[in-house]
Amino acid sequence: TAAHITAMEASNVLNAFITKTPEIAVEAATASDARRAKGEAGLMDGIPIAMKDLFCTEGVLTTAASHILDGFTPKYESTVSGNLWAEGAVMLGKANLDEFAMGSSNETSFYGNVINPWRRTGDDHAMVPGGSSGGSASSVASFSAMAATGTDTGGSIRQPASFAGIVGMKPTYGRCSRWGIVAFASSLDQAGPMTRSVRDSAIMLQAMAGFDPKDSTSVDMPVPDFQAALSGDIRGLRIGIPKEYQLDGMKPEIQALWDQGIDWMKAAGADIIDISLPNTKYALPAYYIIAPAEASSNLARYDGVRFGLRVEGEDLNDMYASTRAEGFGDEVKRRLLIGTYALSAGYYDAYYLKAQKVRTRIADDFKQAFQDVDAILTPTAPSAAFGFGEKSDDPLAMYLNDVFTVPGSLAGLPGISVPAGLSADGLPLGLQVLAKPFDEETLFKVAGVLE
Numbered sequence: 275t276a277a278h279i280t281a282m283e284a285s286n287v288l289n290a291f292i293t294k295t296p297e298i299a300v301e302a303a304t305a306s307d308a309r310r311a312k313g314e315a316g317l318m319d320g321i322p323i324a325m326k327d328l329f330c331t332e333g334v335l336t337t338a339a340s341h342i343l344d345g346f347t348p349k350y351e352s353t354v355s356g357n358l359w360a361e362g363a364v365m366l367g368k369a370n371l372d373e374f375a376m377g378s379s380n381e382t383s384f385y386g387n388v389i390n391p392w393r394r395t396g397d398d399h400a401m402v403p404g405g406s407s408g409g410s411a412s413s414v415a416s417f418s419a420m421a422a423t424g425t426d427t428g429g430s431i432r433q434p435a436s437f438a439g440i441v442g443m444k445p446t447y448g449r450c451s452r453w454g455i456v457a458f459a460s461s462l463d464q465a466g467p468m469t470r471s472v473r474d475s476a477i478m479l480q481a482m483a484g485f486d487p488k489d490s491t492s493v494d495m496p497v498p499d500f501q502a503a504l505s506g507d508i509r510g511l512r513i514g515i516p517k518e519y520q521l522d523g524m525k526p527e528i529q530a531l532w533d534q535g536i537d538w539m540k541a542a543g544a545d546i547i548d549i550s551l552p553n554t555k556y557a558l559p560a561y562y563i564i565a566p567a568e569a570s571s572n573l574a575r576y577d578g579v580r581f582g583l584r585v586e587g588e589d590l591n592d593m594y595a596s597t598r599a600e601g602f603g604d605e606v607k608r609r610l611l612i613g614t615y616a617l618s619a620g621y622y623d624a625y626y627l628k629a630q631k632v633r634t635r636i637a638d639d640f641k642q643a644f645q646d647v648d649a650i651l652t653p654t655a656p657s658a659a660f661g662f663g664e665k666s667d668d669p670l671a672m673y674l675n676d677v678f679t680v681p682g683s684l685a686g687l688p689g690i691s692v693p694a695g696l697s698a699d700g701l702p703l704g705l706q707v708l709a710k711p712f713d714e715e716t717l718f719k720v721a722g723v724l725e
């Protein structure tokens with residue numbers, strides 16, 4: 275823990291943390307030493323981790339990287355963070371993120387950009403860490419934290435893991451409790467581990483997962499022994515390659531990475547099967563209706579009365595308006611405008627309802643495909659990390675980053691990104707594995723072969 279606190283301080287320039295909690299870490303590490311001496315160590319005992327600042331932590335500032343949550347210190351602990359502490363994990367601090375987890379580059383945080391520790395060969399230009407779990411990714415990639423929590427609504431664990439050369443895993447929707455996590459889009463949000471290896475990912479998910487009566491969408495199913503699944507033996511497993519993910523104009527280095535992954539699977543004895551997910555092209559448009567619609571409802575609670583920031587106005591309505599005008603950043607406002615529009619009378623059927631129908635079709639595509647295959651292999655993102663400002667003025671270009679991660683999110687599937695190669699200019703690239711709902715064991719087993 276002491277070494278990680280030093281590394282965290284030495285990496286200040288990355289801006290990976292919004293709040294650092296070294297005193298809490300030292301205290302937790304001391305308690306962990308005592309447990310270990312008695313042979314009572316938990317699954318994560320003494321492991322220093324970064325907690326994405328979207329998880330409510332009792333008595334510790336929780337910001338969601340938004341100005342509107344100024345000074346908000348929860349009186350309760352999220353279920354997932356509580357599970358981790360119960361297994362002995364040690365909190366180094368609260369990791370930076372895109373405001374309310376909306377973004378793919380960690381450029382929308384009120385607390386400033388997070389920097390990716392990786393550089394292109396031959397230049398010193400800082401790259402984005404991906405988003406929204408950019409601080410989590412950067413802290414693990416820079417060896418400040420041994421692991422971190424992330425949340426993934428449309429790719430926010432997997433895409434930053436790909437950009438930062440680490441393993442990022444989104445569990446099946448319902449595997450981990452959402453209780454106490456600041457909500458973005460409730461039908462999509464899932465917490466998951468961001469780690470250096472697939473084994474660490476399996477151990478950490480074990481600690482995080484489980485039924486929680488406080489979250490009605492968490493599923494009452496036993497949590498399997500994920501580590502036991504890491505046999506390394508994928509002989510005879512059927513791996514699907516979806517043709518719709520072969521985008522026009524795909525970068526040759528991404529195609530080459532994917533081909534490499536297919537070769538590794540074949541060499542390990544898996545059967546490669548071409549599959550079709552015909553509604554893939556509708557996934558991004560559907561996601562960018564559904565996620566903002568749910569966000570507009572979830573974020574209605576930030577009104578200057580109940581949490582954080584209040585900007586006084588002439589009357590109550592003016593106070594609401596001034597608080598929200600000052601408290602939310604541009605990307606959040608864009609989402610709230612799109613979301614309330616899509617939900618308003620007269621437009622609901624044309625946008626929100628339509629998007630929900632598309633979502634069902636996408637889930638059906640996967641259901642169909644999983645009759646023939648055990649897992650699906652794709653690239654995680656259409657490119658390596660990009661530079662600051664390259665996409666931040668063009669929301670559509672930014673949203674395109676999520677093209678490979680969003681379909682699995684809409685279907686609630688488990689997905690993992692594993693570092694699998696380098697771009698021509700030396701930046702990490704990840705491959706994504708998707709599996710059937712609640713089949714994280716197959717997911718980990720297949721992912722292990724890519725390491």
Ligand code: GLN
Binds near residue numbers: 429458
């Ligand atoms: N980039 C996506 C978005 O901005 C996904 C974010 C997430 O998964 N939290 O909505």
